[in-house]
């Protein structure tokens with residue numbers, strides 16, 4: 001028995017286009033992102049990868065991406081589950097800041113530690129400040145999140161993986177997870193057993209489905225999975241890696 005998991009990072013958002021740290025700020029998709037999301041669904045349909053259930057974060061860029069992708073795959077009717085545990089990494093005080101400006105101000109090394117290290121969190125956001133989520137009703141049931149490193153993201157995403165995603169996989173469903181660059185990096189780190197150093201080099205492109213076949217122990221049959229458009233993914237991965245330069 002094998003299981004099918006599809007990971008989909010949302011299409012380009014308005015703040016991706018503007019090169020701003022986004023995190024939990026709930027920005028919409030750009031025009032380009034809307035088209036990427038629809039194409040993601042066409043790729044799934046073209047390859048016969050048809051989700052039976054979709055899991056998303058609580059952020060509209062992932063929700064809209066899932067809606068558009070599933071619509072173009074004719075799977076708009078499948079059940080959906082959402083959790084803050086699939087949200088983008090909370091970028092703390094960097095939320096709303098220009099990536100290039102932060103890199104120029106703090107230098108390449110600090111910038112990359114904040115952006116891609118496993119366990120160095122960005123500075124905490126001030127409660128009540130413009131891009132803080134402490135008054136947001138969707139997070140009323142959790143302690144305010146002030147900042148997160150990738151390790152924090154993995155630690156809050158894994159309980160959801162086990163409680164909600166694994167049962168869907170084990171029921172034989174093709175599972176689509178529509179989420180974010182860093183929440184998906186955390187899941188890929190776990191699935192592919194990537195060490196804490198090497199994960200810094202992993203970037204996930206927007207809008208291109210990444211398919212994993214998992215064995216009976218829910219381990220990838222092919223490490224790294226398979227992008228449904230490998231050539232476009234390779235190009236887009238370079239662009240994500242170079243953001244802020």
Ligand SMILES: O=C(O)[C@@H](CO)OP(=O)(O)O
Pocket residue numbers: 016020021022023024088089091115181182240243
């Ligand atoms: O700003 C963000 O929230 C993320 C994803 O867009 O950026 P980065 O790729 O720099 O982690």
